[in-house]
Amino acid sequence: MYKLKILVSLLLWQGAIYAQNPKKILLKNATIIDGEATVKPRIGSVLIENGKVKSVSYVPMKDISSQTKVIDCTGKFITPGLMDAHVHLGTADLKNLKRAHATTDSIMGNLLKHGITTVRDMAGNAPFLAECKRKVQEGQVAGPEIFYAAQFAGSGYFKKIGNGRDGGVDLGNSAWYRAINSKADVKPAIASAKKAGVTGIKIYADLSKELILEITNEAHQAGLLAWAHGAIFPSKPMDVAKSNVNSMSHANDLVFQQIKGDTIEIGAAWAQLYKGLKLDDKVRDQLLLEMKKRGTFLDPTVFHAENNKMVNAVLITRRANELGVKIVTGTDWIYPTKNESVPLLDEMKLLLGKCGLSPLQVIEAATWNGALVTGLKDRGLIRVGKRADLLILSSDPLVSLNAFERPEMVIKQGKVAVSSARL
Incomplete structure (x- = not known):
């Protein structure tokens, strides 16, 4: 019975998170850690649409659609899942x-x-x-x-x-x-x-x-x-x-x-x-x-x-x-x-x-x-066209890998699957 309650709670939690998902998400002003070790991290923004990375910009983005949910990631870090x-x-x-x-x-x-x-x-x-x-x-x-x-x-x-x-x-x-x-x-x-x-x-x-x-x-x-x-x-x-x-x-x-x-x-x-x-x-x-x-x-x-x-x-x-x-x-x-x-x-x-x-x-x-x-070329990097499996971290993983212990947000195929912050 205890395990059943855990499972029901998990499903309710998942449903509540997924219900919040807009069609487009803009992660703004984060330090982007691309996933390829030779790429230097830079502050920029990531636009997600239809489960994929639509754009990665290192300059201020203009003409943001009113249907886009903007998440200010100033001081935060984005990595691939x-x-x-x-x-x-x-x-x-x-x-x-x-x-x-x-x-x-x-x-x-x-x-x-x-x-x-x-x-x-x-x-x-x-x-x-x-x-x-x-x-x-x-x-x-x-x-x-x-x-x-x-x-x-x-x-x-x-x-x-x-x-x-x-x-x-x-x-x-x-x-x-x-x-x-x-x-x-x-x-x-x-x-x-x-x-x-x-x-x-x-x-x-x-x-x-x-x-x-x-x-x-x-x-x-x-x-x-x-x-x-x-x-x-x-x-x-x-x-x-x-x-x-x-x-x-x-x-x-x-x-x-x-x-x-x-x-x-x-x-x-x-x-x-x-x-x-x-x-x-x-x-x-x-x-x-x-x-x-x-x-x-x-x-x-x-x-x-x-x-x-x-x-x-x-x-x-x-x-x-x-x-x-x-x-x-x-x-x-x-x-x-x-x-x-x-x-x-x-x-x-x-x-x-x-x-x-x-x-x-x-x-x-x-x-x-x-x-x-695993033969997958659609994920693992923060690049245009890649699957939007992304993590938002509250501290710098290049300083301490402990930043991965509790991701502030987990985005899976463009949907917010886990979040410690309100969207």
């Missing part, structure tokens, strides 16, 4: 779908309140995620837009984890959790995943380098992206990079490249790591330069690594940034259901404080890079 590029919203116990949706709806509302307007879900129950996505798009639930993956792995992996989750689905034999044992499995599996609405294939474990390459090529031919773990045992990280995947997750996993041999055994590799495997700088740089050459994004999940005492993640991410590898902010962490702090901010702070990114680079990682790694 944030993106968590590594979440898992569809991996909870799904035996009771009503309860699972109530919990996830609360999580999604909290994501939006904290300025997260888009997420890349890195594998879960596709029908469940499709329903979550639909409810958000139709305005039934407040939350970010969801793009999700199908997880491909060898049959040995699925046998190891068993069938005790995902609502009783036979893992390894669904469109979203698929066992791949030969090249002949790949094309029909890709077709099935695409029908399930995925944006990308998550290449996960127990796959040879030949199968990784086959999956990546077939995914790209089908118009899907290929997202991989940094190490896909028994394949090494360099095998993954050379397959032309779009992103590699978990910077800590890249250390396994230096283990001798053409393949790596998962148990032995982790045993070496826990004994204090020292990072080989030459091997690390060879791998990172290969990623840079191929335009492979690094999804380092340093907050996850720090919480699990994986010290190499920070060292590898710092060097990746120095070498010009594009970085995205992903957490792979549990999100709270209530209005509590979110791990994305912790990830951003670690990228700034320990990994050497500048504040503008961190914001780029959490906006434009997050969009690009």
Whole structure:
């Protein structure tokens, strides 16, 4: 009953906010942080119309329509909406779908309140995620837009984890959790995943380098992206990079490249790591330069690594940034259901404080890079024609990232979704 009351309150709150939305909104006199790190912030105004950025002006705007709602943002800061590029919203116990949706709806509302307007879900129950996505798009639930993956792995992996989750689905034999044992499995599996609405294939474990390459090529031919773990045992990280995947997750996993041999055994590799495997700088740089050459994004999940005492993640991410590898902010962490702090901010702070990114680079990682790694070119920047997913902050995020903790206003697709101020 308590959770039901929360859900009803959330829906009423969302309806009240959306009812205030005018057709045009002018955000006037704010410091605009574009989303691309090389663009210097400037004071200007942003006109929103039909869910998109209609104009960005750095001179006083004239002839404002009487139908335009003008919001004075003097002393405030505008950034693109944030993106968590590594979440898992569809991996909870799904035996009771009503309860699972109530919990996830609360999580999604909290994501939006904290300025997260888009997420890349890195594998879960596709029908469940499709329903979550639909409810958000139709305005039934407040939350970010969801793009999700199908997880491909060898049959040995699925046998190891068993069938005790995902609502009783036979893992390894669904469109979203698929066992791949030969090249002949790949094309029909890709077709099935695409029908399930995925944006990308998550290449996960127990796959040879030949199968990784086959999956990546077939995914790209089908118009899907290929997202991989940094190490896909028994394949090494360099095998993954050379397959032309779009992103590699978990910077800590890249250390396994230096283990001798053409393949790596998962148990032995982790045993070496826990004994204090020292990072080989030459091997690390060879791998990172290969990623840079191929335009492979690094999804380092340093907050996850720090919480699990994986010290190499920070060292590898710092060097990746120095070498010009594009970085995205992903957490792979549990999100709270209530209005509590979110791990994305912790990830951003670690990228700034320990990994050497500048504040503008961190914001780029959490906006434009997050969009690009998901195949989205319609958001992540404050430019004419881009989707109007915007945050209004009351303090300067270039001075302190804590400015993102409580956005004063969250605008999603041109509509005010969250506001602490009266319009």
